[in-house]
Amino acid sequence: MQNIKDTVLLVEDDLCIRELEKHDLQQDGYDVLEAPDACTIFQILKRDCRIDTILLDIGLPDGNGLDLIAKIREHTDAPIIIVSGRNGTTDRVVGLEMGADDYISKPIEIREFLARVRAHVRRYKESSTTTFFHPPKPTKVKFGRWVLDRSKYQIFDIEGSEGSLTTKEFILLDALITATGRTLSREHLFTLVHGESSDSYDRAIDVQITRIRHKICEDARNPQMIKTVRGIGYMFEGKIEILG
Numbered sequence: 463m464q465n466i467k468d469t470v471l472l473v474e475d476d477l478c479i480r481e482l483e484k485h486d487l488q489q490d491g492y493d494v495l496e497a498p499d500a501c502t503i504f505q506i507l508k509r510d511c512r513i514d515t516i517l518l519d520i521g522l523p524d525g526n527g528l529d530l531i532a533k534i535r536e537h538t539d540a541p542i543i544i545v546s547g548r549n550g551t552t553d554r555v556v557g558l559e560m561g562a563d564d565y566i567s568k569p570i571e572i573r574e575f576l577a578r579v580r581a582h583v584r585r586y587k588e589s590s591t592t593t594f595f596h597p598p599k600p601t602k603v604k605f606g607r608w609v610l611d612r613s614k615y616q617i618f619d620i621e622g623s624e625g626s627l628t629t630k631e632f633i634l635l636d637a638l639i640t641a642t643g644r645t646l647s648r649e650h651l652f653t654l655v656h657g658e659s660s661d662s663y664d665r666a667i668d669v670q671i672t673r674i675r676h677k678i679c680e681d682a683r684n685p686q687m688i689k690t691v692r693g694i695g696y697m698f699e700g701k702i703e704i705l706g
Contacts, residue, residue: 467493469493476519500522514586518544519544531560547568603704606687609705615632634655637651648668
């Protein structure tokens, strides 16, 4: 039986660099989709094909890669690894805070480059397997003006309009609601979503929680449902009602 290869979306406007990275990835066993610009990224994402990791150059001719991260997240939960010649700490921090999962500086060291890609693909596949092949018993839970539907991995407002949570955001919100009144650590939440703990990515959970609060119309300065437990993690304190 033929093994299905993992797929990497390689976003790089420099043809020479793109060809070199493509060759290394293919030699390591990946299928590679190429995007020289932002427009091509979304053409590929709209095909609804599985992508296991995105390698994103942030100096694109038709858009700043950092600004594109949020838009990419509307289409896929695949890990985003920024590959950039900008090596400053500020650039790295901003990239991670914008929602990227990792940051690799150019010029790349090929062994480290491929090792990081493998690690992110592995975590993503483990997370996807947990999410899609072993779903929880279909249950609807009402909180505030929203209904969380575990059978659809999404939230809906009281009028039935669908929310816009990504799969990872849904997993986080579901975990917090399930543990209502109890504090969940950042490490636990990161492991739940990414399949492996890492002190380096605590900030990633903070960014995802901020997005969830925004999407459920929480006041970020005075949240009433998802509370921050300083130095530890988060707790859901909203009133919930089991609907079925």
